[in-house]
Amino acid sequence: MKTKILTGLAALGIGAMVVLITACPSAKNTTADAGDAAQKVYVAPGKQDENYFFASGGFSGQIGVYGIPSGRLLRVIPVFSQDPEKGWGYSEETKPMLTTSQGFIPWDDTHHLQLSMTDGIPDGRWLFVNGNNTPRIARIDLTTFRTAEVIEIPNTAGNHASPFITPNTEYTVAATRFSEPYTFENGDVSIASYKDNFKGALSFIAVDKTSGNMGIKFQILMPGFNYDLSHSGKGVSDGFFFFTCYNSEQANTMLEVNASQKDKDYIAAVNWKKAEEYLAQGKGRKVKAPYMHNTYSDETHTATSETIEDVMTLNPAECPGLVYFMPTPKSPHGCDVDPTGEYIVGGGKLATVIPVFSFSKIQKAIADKSFEGDIAGIPVLNYKAALHGEVEKPGLGPLHTEFDANGNAYTSFFVSSEVVKWNVKDLKVIDRAPTYYSVGHLVVTGGDSKKPWGKYLIAMNKITKDRYLPTGPELTQSAQLFDITGEKMKLLLDFPTIGEPHYAQMCPAEVIKPKSLKTFKLLKNKHPYVTLGEKETRVERKGKEVHVYGTAIRSHFKPDNIEGVKVGDEVYFHVTNLEQDWDVPHGFAVRHNENAELLIMPGETQTLKWVPKKAGMFTIYCTDFCSALHQEMQGYVRVSPANAKVELTSNAAKDKKPQ
């Protein structure tokens, strides 16, 4: 009896150990080859990195910019969330960028990034990023590394399969992760009516070739599934766009169980060139859907918002050949297209194989009408007819795939916590590398383009645990850099990232670096409240509004003595930074102001609004160290009671001086 119990316990123990070993990578694999790896990631002081790595900031709503191979954080680009460091969403000029049809929203969740492309290769002009919670797409101008434009996506809830782009940046896309009542304007229906009332919109947003400006061209109203991820066709498949979806069960509760009933969900293959034809034929239908479009001008240094009232929609049932469904196993997730455009790789959150579709077989299946059935007028292709093959026993839970230039694919596995390298043609596994811990997305330099540069792969892990010095319950995010030049992947470096990076983009520095702007030209500043030179400084009252036309240069503000401001006034400090020298921003802060400070780049004008609540002496100062006499860059604003008879005066060039 005792021996039986002991044997049983021993068996349990061994079982537990096996589980532990498979769940957690063994200790000897946790370090990179120290000597070799150190050399490969060492960027000597004063030297610059080889690559830019842009990673979404996840729930921070921003984008992190890093240098690779060092992993050094270079900049956080504020996008959908306020950022006091840069005054983003605090200055009067940037507030409109965070304005939506639902008002001012200072937070979002960024997921995926896409560099603009020419002929399927990153061209270093713009970077697109999606806002997931309040569905939006933003365009970052890579000369300034700032958000230049934000467009809201109507009829969409959870803009996840976004902002993937076509090979010549003709379109960026958005898609709804939650289907919703297709009356859109009125969501006030019973949740139980899901199957009757809910639809999912796939949006195609046209991008202007020269300015980059975005405009929603059309939305395709799809069956009420959950649209998850996407990638554009390229090369042979240019003209098509592929979207994964899950919950073809159309469950509206406990999706964890209820949306995992069927063996297969789908990848939707959308022929967007066909959509353009149908639009030209007048097959589109306009629906009312007010949404906001915000643009930032580097000339006026000001953002403007406009409301657009409606959007064009296409119904696939009325547009034959517009969309096809390809059955895809076990809760599809990632949707990635190889550099040639021939192979489309589907991830599956619960899958044990990686299905690889062939574009030429898809075309043949369509021609042969090799269909399994149809859903709401959309033909479902025969799985086997469209399939190139499956990668067998690759790992557990394949999510995302990137490519190198040598015909290899790299797939992340969340459940088995590893990156697996396999050959796209013969579907054989070549190598596997453990990740610490539980990798989500991964990225290869140019790894989703037509010509991957390869060399580096970064795994963005979902769990950090013990990889860094602990900082309480809340930890930094863990990225891992691999060298993929050899047959075996080599772990080089762990480095921390902000927020929770989902997708990322990586490209050689040379693609972007030469275009980087140093200063804004003062003489081209068209801000309505610009002060071109100290001679123009002045303070003006318009009823309750006080406008300070101020300047900043090392190291003084003009004016720096203001009197006659009254309690309850709305004071607008329009500060123009007169510097024309690279890397000499000035900051501006007012004591007790509820709003954050300003950070003003050379040649730029930014405005801080301040409503003093009490009479007294208020101090102003520069918050960004600018010179040896930075600490002297300060001044006073006298605030008098609302009924006081103190005249508005200042020591500005054009003003009556305080007595």
Add this chain to the structure above:
Amino acid sequence: MEKNFMKSSSQKTESRENKAIQIAWYFVWCTFLLAGINSLSSCAKQDGEAAKTEASKENSSKEVVKEKPQYYKVKNVELGASIDAAMAKNGTQIFDVTCTGCHKYDEKYVGPALGDVTKRRTPEYIMNMILDTETMIEKDDTVKCMLQTYLMKMPNMQVDEKDARSVLEHLREVGQKK
């Protein structure tokens, strides 16, 4: 400042017998030598920059650098016999936007007064100061010394050559009225 300090220090050494103090001063001098006695001696002349009346009224021609240093990017500036009015007008606009944050005509502000700068400096000096500020700060002895007075490095304001030439014309015009 430097000039006064140096004068008084030598007077002091002469008037004292105490050897220890003499040795102490020897070390002070050595420190000055190490720090670059040349720049200090030439800096003495630069007092005129701060008290501009002195500089312009005294032998102002001595102040002007006759030979063009190697590091000058702008080697030669042709000046017209009279002021080019259109150019000077453009120069005024550039000056107002770009220069008035730190310079006035008649008094020291963040930088030196510029009303009579064309009488103190060559046109090439002025052009290089505007266009290649960093090199001038690094290599030009006059500029290096002025830094000890003003303690603020003049920033390069990214003015192009045409506009810089206009600023020079504007300063000539202002100078003529002096």
